[in-house]
Amino acid sequence: MREKIADRSAEIAVIGLGYIGLPTAIMFANAGFKVVGYEIREDVVKKVNSGTSHIIEPEIEDMLRKAIENGNLRATSDKKEIAGKDVYIICVQTPLKEDKTPDLSYLENAVRTTAESMKKGSLVIIESTVPPMTTLRMAKLIEDITGFKAGEDFYMVHAPERVMPRRIFKELVYNSRILGGINEESAELAELLYRTFVKGQIFKTNSTTSEMVKLMENTFRDVNIALANEFAFLAHQYGIDVFEAIELANTHPRVKIHMPGIGVGGHCLPKDSYLLLSSAKEDFGLIKKAREINEDMPLFAKDLLIDALKTINLPVEEAIVVVLGLAYKGYSDDTRNSPALKFIEEIKDIVMEVRTYDPYVKGTHENLEDALKGADAVVIATDHPEFKTLDWQALGRLMRNKILIDGRHVVKNPPKGFVFKGIGRGEY
Numbered sequence: 001m002r003e004k005i006a007d008r009s010a011e012i013a014v015i016g017l018g019y020i021g022l023p024t025a026i027m028f029a030n031a032g033f034k035v036v037g038y039e040i041r042e043d044v045v046k047k048v049n050s051g052t053s054h055i056i057e058p059e060i061e062d063m064l065r066k067a068i069e070n071g072n073l074r075a076t077s078d079k080k081e082i083a084g085k086d087v088y089i090i091c092v093q094t095p096l097k098e099d100k101t102p103d104l105s106y107l108e109n110a111v112r113t114t115a116e117s118m119k120k121g122s123l124v125i126i127e128s129t130v131p132p133m134t135t136l137r138m139a140k141l142i143e144d145i146t147g148f149k150a151g152e153d154f155y156m157v158h159a160p161e162r163v164m165p166r167r168i169f170k171e172l173v174y175n176s177r178i179l180g181g182i183n184e185e186s187a188e189l190a191e192l193l194y195r196t197f198v199k200g201q202i203f204k205t206n207s208t209t210s211e212m213v214k215l216m217e218n219t220f221r222d223v224n225i226a227l228a229n230e231f232a233f234l235a236h237q238y239g240i241d242v243f244e245a246i247e248l249a250n251t252h253p254r255v256k257i258h259m260p261g262i263g264v265g266g267h268c269l270p271k272d273s274y275l276l277l278s279s280a281k282e283d284f285g286l287i288k289k290a291r292e293i294n295e296d297m298p299l300f301a302k303d304l305l306i307d308a309l310k311t312i313n314l315p316v317e318e319a320i321v322v323v324l325g326l327a328y329k330g331y332s333d334d335t336r337n338s339p340a341l342k343f344i345e346e347i348k349d350i351v352m353e354v355r356t357y358d359p360y361v362k363g364t365h366e367n368l369e370d371a372l373k374g375a376d377a378v379v380i381a382t383d384h385p386e387f388k389t390l391d392w393q394a395l396g397r398l399m400r401n402k403i404l405i406d407g408r409h410v411v412k413n414p415p416k417g418f419v420f421k422g423i424g425r426g427e428y
């Protein structure tokens with residue numbers, strides 16, 4: 001296997017061609033390996049084989065076309081085409097069920113497919129984010145299906161992905177990687193493989209540690225955002241601007257407070273702390289509480305809106321509200337778990353009308369001026385750069401009443417003539 005990796009003759013199957021799997025397959029193909037992407041969605045297979053990407057990501061179209069044209073990458077939904085490969089890289093989704101427990105059905109299916117396809121000596125890599133000890137459980141599942149012995153007849157590694165959408169092709173190369181092997185040989189083989197395009201540092205460890213590392217990274221961010229949100233809640237009661245306080249606190253050499261806001265969205269942060277807790281018998285409760293705080297932040301924005309409507313004596317049921325931004329973060333079109341959507345869910349049955357405007361998201365108002373005509377309140381839910389330079393005096397003239405709720409600290413100076421409330425902005 002070592003020689004095959006060194007001379008690029010190792011054949012690779014990537015299971016799942018989503019946000020992570022497709023760029024990963026492209027990177028290995030462009031590093032000189034023959035890669036087959038196995039994907040259950042036939043529309044994705046068709047698109048990839050025609051050289052077009054189904055995900056939006058800078059550079060992806062060129063990189064994909066190159067991989068397809070040089071004959072190193074093709075996609076398939078036919079299991080037979082991934083039989084007998086040297087390496088299997090699993091990149092399927094690991095979401096939560098309704099009850100917030102992990103839904104590992106996609107992963108288990110992908111591992112079954114791998115077990116039914118692999119040969120003696122194959123290296124199996126899980127890139128998906130998984131609860132601690134999952135890789136060991138999946139190794140056992142492969143042993144049960146194949147009769148092979150883990151660590152001897154096949155190798156297995158958890159190689160968590162740490163890229164950020166919009167920077168994927170840079171971060172795949174320059175981020176450091178954690179490779180958690182079920183044994184040392186597994187981690188060493190994976191290191192040789194990733195070294196073919198990774199320029200960042202590579203750290204080897206065991207698979208449960210690498211699973212924890214990935215989940216701890218995202219939980220760290222989630223808990224710290226919750227702490228900032230708690231500070232924002234307190235600042236309202238003390239009548240101060242929490243952003244000024246945070247800026248001042250962060251002048252301390254060992255303090256780095258995160259930013260509060262209307263909530264935490266995206267594919268990963270809202271689920272990863274639940275994945276972290278899911279394999280444990282007990283915990284202290286801090287992580288759950290942080291998640292609860294972040295999940296409730298859209299309700300905080302709703303309270304600010306209702307307070308503002310009271311200020312102008314407009315009954316809530318008569319209000320026309322415009323939500324600016326549906327994406328979970330600025331510059332992005334991704335609305336997965338977006339707090340904007342939760343906020344809309346919370347208010348849509350109590351106000352007269354909710355309109356949306358997001359220059360990055362299809363299906364919202366095409367034009368901000370149209371959205372604002374005759375409206376009573378604007379709620380900023382995403383920190384898109386376009387929202388930072390709006391002329392509120394001009395926009396206010398289009399509105400019936402002038403309420404501005406800032407959920408993302410986008411408006412630094414409250415515009416004159418508006419009832420302004422912002423998360424963390426205390427009293428004005």
Ligand SMILES: NC(=O)c1ccc[n+]([C@@H]2O[C@H](COP(=O)([O-])OP(=O)(O)OC[C@H]3O[C@@H](n4cnc5c(N)ncnc54)[C@H](O)[C@@H]3O)[C@@H](O)[C@H]2O)c1
Nearest residue numbers: 016017018019020039040092093094106109110128129161
């Ligand atoms: N998206 C990110 O920014 C990001 C960052 C770091 C880590 N991760 C983790 O990476 C994993 C993948 O995330 P994603 O965003 O790429 O998910 P995704 O939903 O975009 O892609 C998963 C793909 O796998 C396919 N699939 C599911 N089951 C399959 C099977 N049995 N066989 C073949 N294909 C199958 C799906 O059809 C889908 O196209 C998750 O665990 C996620 O938490 C994601």
